[in-house]
């Protein structure tokens with residue numbers, strides 16, 4: 083997969099995409115990340131990329147011309163057509179479902195706004211999809227772009243090895259993850275690991291993990307649970323968790 087990022091801070095995007103699973107995926111040629119700076123597409127001595135907003139009031143808007151020329155360069159850099167995504171608080175909330183769909187595309191172009199954002203005419207002409215990573219305002223779209231690069235990059239076939247792939251599975255079924263433990267079995271504070279995890283009884287361990295994932299989702303994110311139709315087995319496990327919790 084090829085991801086091009088339009089950003090005033092290419093070094094941020096390169097750094098974010100160079101580490102961990104995504105960095106390794108890049109080395110393996112599973113994903114290619116390129117950053118483009120609209121400032122390189124300005125023609126004035128001050129390399130201006132923003133202008134005052136019409137209608138008065140505070141704040142600057144990113145100028146259309148450098149963005150249009152930068153996007154044109156991005157589109158023609160690789161023959162593959164790209165889905166052009168604008169990171170903005172006005173976008174649709176990013177979900178793991180949407181991440182999985184985006185991960186199947188051959189090419190993405192992520193547009194990172196700064197200041198008050200980009201001119202609405204550019205959005206109408208050039209943007210295919212507006213995405214928000216959450217209901218808060220940042221100083222730029224770059225963190226959102228880094229989130230998409232990571233979430234989509236780790237799903238590229240071959241990106242995750244066994245150690246990483248557990249996280250991949252857990253959120254896939256729409257539930258929160260179960261608790262995790264590692265050595266020591268009893269820690270310095272005297273807290274022990276749940277005995278079932280040391281039992282070697284893989285069926286019991288699987289049931290325990292599923293029950294904990296269902297219970298946590300019920301406690302922390304009932305909105306996720308409301309969207310799910312649970313199997314009879316899952317309903318029994320959740321009832322069991324609730325009985326213990328409410329006892």
Ligand SMILES: NC(=O)c1ccc(NCc2ccccc2)nc1
Pocket residue numbers: 169170171194195196197198199200213214215216217218219220221222223226
């Ligand atoms: N919640 C998000 O995903 C997000 C994205 C960008 C951003 N700031 C840059 C910007 C501001 C206004 C309009 C367009 C872009 N803040 C938060």
